[in-house]
Amino acid sequence: MDxxxxxxxxxxxxxxxxxxxSLVDVDAVHAGIATRRRRxxxxxxxxxxxxxxxxxxxxxxxxxxxxPSTSAVLSVPTPTVEPTVEPTVQPTPSPEPTPxxxxxxxxxxIAMVSATTEGAAGHLYTDVIVRNLGPAPCVxxxxxxxxxxxxxxxxxxxxxxxxxxxxxxxxxxxxxAAAHVTLDAQNGCNGGMNPTVFNNLKLVLKDGRTLxxxxxxxxxxxxxxxxxxxxP
Amino acid sequence: xxxxxxAAFDSFARARTPALVRFATALCGDPHLAADLVQDxxxxxxxxxxxxxxxxxxxxxxxxxIVHRHTSVWRKLRRERLSAALPERAAHAxxxxxxxxxxxxxxxxxxxxxxxxxRYYEDLTEAQTAAVLGVAVGTVKxxxxxxxxxxxxxxSSATEGDVTWTA
Numbered sequence: 001m002d003x004x005x006x007x008x009x010x011x012x013x014x015x016x017x018x019x020x021x022s023l024v025d026v027d028a029v030h031a032g033i034a035t036r037r038r039r040x041x042x043x044x045x046x047x048x049x050x051x052x053x054x055x056x057x058x059x060x061x062x063x064x065x066x067x068p069s070t071s072a073v074l075s076v077p078t079p080t081v082e083p084t085v086e087p088t089v090q091p092t093p094s095p096e097p098t099p100x101x102x103x104x105x106x107x108x109x110i111a112m113v114s115a116t117t118e119g120a121a122g123h124l125y126t127d128v129i130v131r132n133l134g135p136a137p138c139v140x141x142x143x144x145x146x147x148x149x150x151x152x153x154x155x156x157x158x159x160x161x162x163x164x165x166x167x168x169x170x171x172x173x174x175x176x177a178a179a180h181v182t183l184d185a186q187n188g189c190n191g192g193m194n195p196t197v198f199n200n201l202k203l204v205l206k207d208g209r210t211l212x213x214x215x216x217x218x219x220x221x222x223x224x225x226x227x228x229x230x231x232p
Numbered sequence: 233x234x235x236x237x238x239a240a241f242d243s244f245a246r247a248r249t250p251a252l253v254r255f256a257t258a259l260c261g262d263p264h265l266a267a268d269l270v271q272d273x274x275x276x277x278x279x280x281x282x283x284x285x286x287x288x289x290x291x292x293x294x295x296x297x298i299v300h301r302h303t304s305v306w307r308k309l310r311r312e313r314l315s316a317a318l319p320e321r322a323a324h325a326x327x328x329x330x331x332x333x334x335x336x337x338x339x340x341x342x343x344x345x346x347x348x349x350x351r352y353y354e355d356l357t358e359a360q361t362a363a364v365l366g367v368a369v370g371t372v373k374x375x376x377x378x379x380x381x382x383x384x385x386x387x388s389s390a391t392e393g394d395v396t397w398t399a
Binding site: 122 | 238242245246249250252253254255256257258261263264266267270271274275278279283287289292293296300330333334337348349352353359362363364366367368369370380383384387
């Protein structure tokens with residue numbers, strides 16, 4: 001060793017002393033969060049409105065043909081957690097009350113809106129948003145199955161059943177409403193060695209059909225899959 | 233975010249901001265950019281706080297957000313910084329123990345610099361560094377080796393009066 005590591009340590013330590021924590025205002029952070037939430041809500045609301053407008057015409061033509069699927073659930077538990085609602089923006093009201101018998105969403109009714117992967121603290125979170133474009137409300141219960149090609153074994157996927165504090169599950173989707181599921185890939189197992197590579201990743205719905213997820217993940221831990229939950 | 237979650241996030245942010253700003257400064261070399269990186273990372277963390285607080289290491293989440301943001305900013309600004317003119321030197325430059333080495337660190341690609349900052353400033357292990365960056369341990373080892381090799385190469389050719397500020 002030529003002492004370079006020690007010199008790097010000292011140089012970084014000395015350089016970091018130039019930091020000025022007063023330049024970061026935590027109150028401004030809260031304001032920034034509120035702004036981001038408003039923007040996100042506006043985007044989701046816009047997507048939902050466009051979806052409702054698009055699905056409305058089809059519903060008018062086909063509503064008498066709607067049949068519940070064989071995998072329909074007979075009752076829907078009352079959501080235990082109220083969604084967070086921005087004070088300045090009201091959500092688009094559902095155009096009709098949720099029926100007491102809501103069929104499970106079928107692949108043909110569900111459209112992928114986005115699949116976004118963000119990394120943090122050794123995790124890769126892939127958030128998948130889908131929207132109900134079918135003619136009637138439907139439910140996404142529990143969590144989706146996972147299909148992939150790769151080098152994984154039987155314990156490479158785990159359904160942890162979690163939902164965020166502001167989510168509602170099972171996700172009962174009105175026409176045009178969006179739901180969300182998170183895949184959590186983690187590199188903290190086995191020292192990050194020999195991770196499972198999840199190629200050709202797909203979500204498997206209750207009807208056995210699949211939705212492609214445009215992401216390739218690597219995880220040395222089992223891939224955690226949350227429940228479906230409504231976007232607040 | 234409910235009031236309890238908001239209070240928890242607020243406490244976390246106020247307690248850890250000084251350390252995070254120092255980390256970001258070591259990472260990017262610019263106190264003002266460091267403040268922007270921390271502000272952005274804390275906002276992202278606040279947006280995902282319901283999920284982040286279920287994890288064991290919210291500070292690791294922020295650190296990783298800072299590293300990713302720095303990398304993307306560096307890529308965006310790279311063309312602008314590829315200039316013969318010296319950029320404005322930060323206030324610490326004159327008092328840094330090893331100004332030449334500091335400048336050479338600033339010239340490293342952001343991923344290599346991030347590895348060095350996490351390993352030698354934050355004193356994380358290779359496994360912890362890999363976890364923060366979301367890469368394999370082998371990647372941390374190779375990036376560390378490349379970075380140190382680059383610094384050794386530059387040290388043999390550079391002098392204090394002949395600092396190369398390229399990015």
